[in-house]
Amino acid sequence: MTPAALELLGVTRHFGSGATAVHALGPLDLSIAPGSFVSVLGPSGCGKSTLLRLVAGLEAPSEGRLRRGGEALDGPSRRVGVVFQEHVLFPWASVLDNVLLPADVYGLPRAAARSRALHLLERTGLADFAAQRPHSLSGGMKQRAAFCRALLPDPEILLLDEPFGALDALTREELSLDLSRLWGELGRTALLITHDIEEAILLGDRVVVMSARPGRIRADFAVDLPRPRGVDTASSPRYQEIKREIRALLFQRA
Numbered sequence: 001m002t003p004a005a006l007e008l009l010g011v012t013r014h015f016g017s018g019a020t021a022v023h024a025l026g027p028l029d030l031s032i033a034p035g036s037f038v039s040v041l042g043p044s045g046c047g048k049s050t051l052l053r054l055v056a057g058l059e060a061p062s063e064g065r066l067r068r069g070g071e072a073l074d075g076p077s078r079r080v081g082v083v084f085q086e087h088v089l090f091p092w093a094s095v096l097d098n099v100l101l102p103a104d105v106y107g108l109p110r111a112a113a114r115s116r117a118l119h120l121l122e123r124t125g126l127a128d129f130a131a132q133r134p135h136s137l138s139g140g141m142k143q144r145a146a147f148c149r150a151l152l153p154d155p156e157i158l159l160l161d162e163p164f165g166a167l168d169a170l171t172r173e174e175l176s177l178d179l180s181r182l183w184g185e186l187g188r189t190a191l192l193i194t195h196d197i198e199e200a201i202l203l204g205d206r207v208v209v210m211s212a213r214p215g216r217i218r219a220d221f222a223v224d225l226p227r228p229r230g231v232d233t234a235s236s237p238r239y240q241e242i243k244r245e246i247r248a249l250l251f252q253r254a
């Protein structure tokens, strides 16, 4: 049997100790099948970013175990790409060089990395901006470049921490639909952290709803909407029904 792309078993995370200790997360059990897109939705401060940092291998759990592709997860890996809310492009480097950054970090063969970077820039509508500096890009374009960079090492798993959070509503929707299309073509596993119910449904195969801190899983909704999803998806009766169910749960007392 193919192992889960990601698996969390009894994971908790505490910060600090004594009177100032914070129980941020868990215990949490979660299993994500290879190739699926899971959206995690929850109130502010429920531990969503903490969850993402654990899965990225940037932090260790206080208790419990994490497994990636059936193996113990013990640190960051080139098999996992991360996109954060604030693009982290270097202002002095060209868009192409920014996208190529993981090639230096992971020692990828330069020529192949360059051709993959150009391909990704092409696929995300940024080919004409490869030689420009990030300041000449709009917010949405900077996030597209950040996606290209995360995808450069061809990661098996893409982690998205509110990647559209700083964008205006129209750019947000456009970029989520583009990401949905790109993800469909790449067939990779994705974990999206978001506050936005619509984005969670539009992108996800599942929407995992978390409780207030300490974040635990309150519900796990299957999003059985056909793909590819587009601007019309949000007006379908099934989409509206899932949205109603999630809203009802979120606005109930935890």
Ligand SMILES: Nc1ncnc2c1ncn2[C@@H]1O[C@H](COP(=O)(O)OP(=O)(O)OP(=O)(O)O)[C@@H](O)[C@H]1O
Pocket (backbone or CB within 6 Å): 015, 016, 022, 023, 024, 042, 043, 044, 045, 046, 047, 048, 049, 050, 051, 213
């Ligand atoms: N390094 C840290 N030290 C102490 N407390 C922390 C640390 N990181 C997070 N926390 C606390 O853990 C809890 C969860 O934080 P986290 O950022 O994961 O939540 P979140 O759901 O991503 O929040 P938001 O949606 O507002 O971004 C919060 O109470 C936060 O103050």
